[in-house]
Amino acid sequence: MPLSRFGNKIFSDSCLRNVLSSASLSSYPVLRSMLMYVCICRNVTDRQVREAVTRHGVHNMRTLRKRLDACSQCGKCALEVKTLIREAQAENAMLEQQGMAA
Ligand code: FES
Structure with a gap:
């Protein structure tokens, strides 16, 4: 085990x-x-998800799955990962509005 x-x-x-x-x-x-792991099956962390959104233009579950292979086994992480993607997008939009985008 x-x-x-x-x-x-x-x-x-x-x-x-x-x-x-x-x-x-x-x-x-x-x-x-x-x-920090959001997808235990694929060892994907919250930081990796945020970075994929911010630096690699990931904008939904399909593109995240292609990039990190997250959520591709049991799927129990799907809701958490979707929430993280939305949060990262919202944070990026707010930073862009403030002229502080990465
Ligand atoms: S925890 Fe993400 S696929 Fe199982």
């Missing part, structure tokens, strides 16, 4: 998936502060 270490806690993949797919992340302060 694959295990991941976050701080001094060890979680199995199924436990991580349950935490990610539930609203109980606030019950896991160690995970909440260190968590």
Whole structure:
């Protein structure tokens, strides 16, 4: 069984998936502060998603899947990844309005 270490806690993949797919992340302060993987199956982080949107013009799930292979296995990360894409797009639009685009 694959295990991941976050701080001094060890979680199995199924436990991580349950935490990610539930609203109980606030019950896991160690995970909440260190968590960065949004797609566990493909080891894709929130930073990679934001960078794909900002630097590589990713604008939807299809283009993200082509670029990072995220959300291409179990699909449990789809909602989180879609939210991240929208957030990154909104942040980029706001930075462009302020003349601070990367
Ligand atoms: S977590 Fe399974 S495909 Fe993303």
